[in-house]
Amino acid sequence: MTRQDTRRRFLSTSGGLATLALAGCLGGDDSDSMGDGDGMGDDGMNDSDGGMDGDDDMNGSDGGGMDDGDDAMDDDGMTETATVRVRIENVASTEFYPADTSTDGAVWVTPGAYAVHEGGNPIYDLGESASVGLEALAEAGPPTGFEGEDGLVDELDVSTDVHHSGAYTPAETVADPNDPTGEVPGAPPIAPGGAFEFEVDVAPGQRLSFASMFVPSNDVFVSTDEGGIALWPEDGEPVDGDVTDAAALFDAGTEPNAEPPGTGPDQAPAQDASDQGADEGGTVRRLSDVDDGHEYPRVEDVVQVTVTPT
Secondary structure, eight states: OOOOOOOEEEEOOSSOOOOOOOTTTSOOSSOOTTSSSSSBOTTSSBOSTTSOOTTTTTSOSTTOSOOSSSOOBOTTSOBOOEEEEEEEEEOOOTTSSOTTSTTTTOOEEOOEEEEEESSSOSSOOTTSOOOHHHHHHHHHOOTTOSTTSOOHHHHHHTOTTEEEEEEEOOSSOOOBTTBTTSOSOSOOOBOTTOEEEEEEEEOTTOEEEEEEEEESBSSEEEEEOTTOEESSOTTSOOOOEEOGGGEEEEEOSSSOOOSOTTTOTTSBTTOSSTTOSOOOOOOOEEGGGOOOSOOOOOGGGTEEEEEEEO
């Protein structure tokens, strides 16, 4: 079956913010993260073999497109599929934290990785250690990983439960209120009012999971819950509407939450290197189960996730 290209669109935020210096979040002096190195290249795509290239256009390798195994068939014996648009919007307050924090009081959401899959969320296992790719995303933002290592996109690409996967991110640095001078390499995060949009092909029984870093933090990320989002129930039609209730905030357990968000030197975007900070040696947990004494918003006060059949 011919695989359809996954389209990415980035919607710029409205309003202005101060110029960002995201050395830790999106690549600094010690790591290109999503810049010109092993992360995001000049065209915004992952340069590594396991990631995305110009031919695959975010569809993955062996797992790209629709799996020809157990998918439903139409009357002509062809796999029944639909295309849906996923929108992840930053709905956080611009003044959730004090104005003197590293994000001027706002909450940002970084570009992330997604997977269309069956079974549970392939991005994490609650109570288990985070993968190297998830650690990179949760601590520094890039879905393409730390320099020289596989990123979350690469890990999802080779997962046997994933039909297709990729990153939702602009093709290159764009004119954006988060980066008015155009100096942040790769893709900047979105501030309140901004949104990521991408389209995926889906068949009955398939689900969607995604992950983005919550900024500012040491290793907090937003993702779908353990079951992901049911894009097309076996006994129904493709989902159409708000699916935010299938998302949550998580702690990767890879770096201690030592200071309040926005104040710690080891937190993105204030850190000098993407892998800066002590090793916590913990496990992935829901943020609501973490008692670190700090204040975090509810997931519905951070993102709104909607799915629309096209």
